[in-house]
Amino acid sequence: MTTYLITGANRGIGLEFARQLSRRGTDAVILGTARDPAGAGELARLVHQVIPLDVSDEDSIAGLSAAVGDRPIDVLINNAGVGSEQRSIEGLTLAELNRVFTINAFAPMLVVKSLLPNLRAGNRKSVFSITSQLGSIANNKGGSSYPYRASKTALNQLSASLANELRAEGFCCVVTHPGWVRTDMGGQNATLGVDESVRSMLAIIDRLRAEDSGTFFNYDGTTLPW
Numbered sequence: 001m002t003t004y005l006i007t008g009a010n011r012g013i014g015l016e017f018a019r020q021l022s023r024r025g026t027d028a029v030i031l032g033t034a035r036d037p038a039g040a041g042e043l044a045r046l047v048h049q050v051i052p053l054d055v056s057d058e059d060s061i062a063g064l065s066a067a068v069g070d071r072p073i074d075v076l077i078n079n080a081g082v083g084s085e086q087r088s089i090e091g092l093t094l095a096e097l098n099r100v101f102t103i104n105a106f107a108p109m110l111v112v113k114s115l116l117p118n119l120r121a122g123n124r125k126s127v128f129s130i131t132s133q134l135g136s137i138a139n140n141k142g143g144s145s146y147p148y149r150a151s152k153t154a155l156n157q158l159s160a161s162l163a164n165e166l167r168a169e170g171f172c173c174v175v176t177h178p179g180w181v182r183t184d185m186g187g188q189n190a191t192l193g194v195d196e197s198v199r200s201m202l203a204i205i206d207r208l209r210a211e212d213s214g215t216f217f218n219y220d221g222t223t224l225p226w
């Protein structure tokens with residue numbers, strides 16, 4: 001039996017993780033978070049527990065820790081994220097940089113911090129953070145989307161530090177690009193269905209080993225340049 005905790009699980013990629021994991025029956029215990037649990041009807045039918053969580057609010061992260069209690073967590077899926085419409089240097093504001101960095105980069109680390117005792121007690125010790133290929137500096141040929149790109153680059157760096165710090169304890173901390181996926185964020189022109197993206201990422205999660213810690217995966221299991 002494996003216990004998964006998925007942030008931002010009420011729609012998009014997070015909800016599809018809950019759908020596919022729920023098909024594993026008693027092999028998977030799923031905890032899903034949502035900013036508005038009352039509006040997360042499908043999620044509630046799929047998971048063991050829906051936990052309220054706004055990742056941009058430290059009190060809410062403390063509430064997550066209280067709700068989980070001393071239950072071991074095997075796999076944390078840091079999925080919650082936001083896009084940004086600020087695409088040019090002229091349009092850039094500090095408020096938007098702060099908002100997007102807080103949710104996409106800083107919050108995943110604070111969630112890990114709050115759940116460290118639970119992850120340490122788990123059998124898998126896996127932290128699977130959803131990044132974007134737009135966070136790759138090596139692949140940045142297009143510019144634009146300043147807050148979003150840079151927040152995912154920061155998430156990659158923070159995850160690399162996490163992997164290094166927790167390696168000796170047997171943790172496996174990776175970042176993964178889900179592909180360009182048809183969700184509210186990805187839009188209808190995206191190339192990948194949410195079912196295929198999540199099926200592929202679950203295949204990565206299922207075969208994660210400690211030696212993989214610190215890897216930047218593409219959804220298909222290949223690696224991406226930093």
Ligand SMILES: NC(=O)c1ccc[n+]([C@@H]2O[C@H](COP(=O)([O-])OP(=O)(O)OC[C@H]3O[C@@H](n4cnc5c(N)ncnc54)[C@H](OP(=O)(O)O)[C@@H]3O)[C@@H](O)[C@H]2O)c1
Pocket residue numbers: 007008009010011012013014034035036053054055056079080081082083103130131132133177178179180181182183184185186187190
């Ligand atoms: N779709 C793509 O093509 C694509 C490509 C690369 C990377 N990604 C990444 O994949 C992840 C999931 O994206 P998606 O496509 O599924 O996006 P989505 O459909 O827009 O869903 C985003 C999820 O994040 C949650 N969220 C946003 N702000 C939050 C906050 N402050 N606290 C807690 N939860 C919050 C949302 O909750 P609410 O419903 O309450 O807003 C929602 O559950 C993100 O990290 C995204 O950056 C997506």
